[in-house]
Amino acid sequence: TLTPILLITFPTATQYFMWEKMRLPIGATFCVMTLHFGQWMNRVFNFYYWAWFPVNFTAPGLMIPSAIFLDVTLMMTGSYMFTALFGGMGWSLLFYPANWTWLAPFHLAYKHPNGPLMSIADLMGMGMC
Secondary structure: OHHHHHOOHHHHHHHHHHHHHHOOOOHHHHHHHHHHHHHHHHHHHHHHHHOOOOHHHHOOOOOHHHHHHHHHHHHHHOOHHHHHHHHHHHHHHOHHHHOHHHHHHHHOEEEOOOOOEEEHHHHHOOOOO
16 A cells, blocks of 8 residues: 555655646557566566576566556646546555466465475565555
8 A cells, every 4th residue: 555655755856747748648558658667677687687586576566557647637637636636546546456467376275395385476475455
């Protein structure tokens, strides 16, 4: 629940700049794509190459559909107030379903060599997702 709240500040600031100066409704998507690139570089270099931690256990939350929804809301309404109300609500509501696609394979059953039968998501700490 913390990720969509914290990650909406940078895309909205980028969206404001790109809409006011260039009239391009792609500010949030552009910002989220660059944030995702930075997150993946951080996870690959710091977690995998530096600490040998599995990359699957450190995947960032997918925010691209939320950013597209925010940009489309601004493009359709042209109003910052409606974008803040409806786009911000859609931003947080789309976060969980957007991550279902990459979380689904981790809900397969796994038998530990000397332990119980549980899912891979339980091992990762995301069993309730």
